[in-house]
Amino acid sequence: MTGDAWWSATKKASLYLVLCIVTLTVCFPLIWALSTSLKPKSEIFATPPTLIPHSTTLENYEALLGGRQQYYQSGGASQAMGPTPAQFFTRWFVNSVIVTLGSTLISIVVSTLAAYSLTRFRYWGRSVIPYFSLLGYMMPSIIFVFPLFLMMVRLELTDNLLSLVFGYVCITLPFCMWLMWAFMRSIPIEIEEAALIDGASRYQVFAQVVLPTALPGIIAASIFSIIVSWNDYLFGRVFINSLDNLTLTVGVMLFFEGTHVDWGLLMAASVLMTVPMAILFMALQRHLVAGFGAGAVKG
């Protein structure tokens, strides 16, 4: 091997080493959570702690998905103490899915129609609305949450999943609008003109020409909207007050109430809450990066 080749191989190896160290450090909290969630009660508090469990168990996942009725004491004996958070886990999960998809659907439909209108028609205000949206997505939700809550009280929608759908629309619509606007602007208008000349109506053009072309933008906006809605704690905390109607984020924080924190159960809940986002992320990573490129991200 020549000196140069040896040198570049060493460089490559050290680069991989650095990458592995950085990646492992970054991912360690997640790996540790997964490991804890798979450990039996006796091993969770073992010293020295084990990264790869000696014996794995799915009991934490079974407790959450099967709705376990009892709290476990550290000795392994069980004792009834009123409703347990585990009982509600699947229900909260479904609630979270409903409000996330509901608000995303509204935001996407509204912003796609609006972005088309703003980039294809001329009327007063068309240049102001995108910047208004930009301002809207800088707004922290803490400013919206109480006025919206009082509005929901008047509409008698408190403790109703619909209130959360509306609340999430308020935080997801501005950046969906901004992203769709940026995306629609980049779609050349000539294809539509050709279709119009061929005798297609505006609606046919929109449905058959514009929507398919805008699909990557729609996917990117949907991912961001789903991430933001799934992540929300504040609106759920303020708008909802019955155990039945909570979302995952607020519900899972209730695991801390009571005398004894069941870390295995909590970590299993954390893993289950992250899995839908992980699947989405893996399937659509490319679009996520494209969305960042368009400058429409909330964080």
Next chain:
Amino acid sequence: MSRFSFLSSDRAVGLLFIAPFVVTALVFMVYPIAEAIRMAFFNYNPLRPDLVSYAGMSNFEFIFSDPLFWSSFGQGTVWTLLSILFQTVFGVGIALLLHRKLFGMAIFRGMLLFPYIVPTVVIALIWRWIFNPEIGVVNYGLLSVGLIGEPIYWLSTPTMAMASTIMLNVWKYTPFVVICVLARLQSVPLELYDAAKVDGAGAFRRFLDVTLPQLREVLIVVIVFRTIWTFNKFEEIYLLTKGGPGTSTFNLAVYSFEQSMASLRLGVGAATGVVMMIMLMIGSVVYLRVAGFGNEEKEA
């Protein structure tokens, strides 16, 4: 005018398509903001909606004379500045590391961007578990390699609680910086590096003289955006420490929430929100000037 001609008239189609947005935005964005500003001038107890009374400037007088408001402001500023500093440094570092064509890079990239999509509640739970003073793995690790002599109380001493929330925030949002910087790096012309190499510049000099100037614009935009968002963050602090121990990790968002939710002074909470909005407007003006400045440069 017949129904058909109304629907097929182009101008009408345009207005029809924008209408849902205008209605939604008026109801769910403009109205709440206007209401938040109005509430700042009223005494408002959510349990007694019948007892709303005009308060003039008294809510603002209350917060400006409240030491907790000012310490929240100060703590929020420290939290923001340190978070942004670390996010930027780590973000640029990781982006440079990832900006190579190597086998398996997609996997590394995916794993390093992953924290961005992990829900804040989940991160807060994991943080509370691994930073637990008695049974947490972080203290165990530090103790066993001898870096510390006794357990660190990560979440129950003011300085360490602040450090923990900063770590949480940096962990979750560094990927944001990475993606933005990575996107920019991909458009840096390679000839610039070749020219620098010919001139005999080492790797570090090439970073300082070639890469960094190219990243200047995107970094300014990212830093302004992140500063505005980070300053107003609520969940990243509240879920981990509830603003504690005591009030040592309060920022303005937590202060506003506690005034509204725990003390039932919605007016005071709203006044805090108005102060946050004013600072946000200043930040946005800075952003628009920066962005505008960038555009002029591009056109020239």
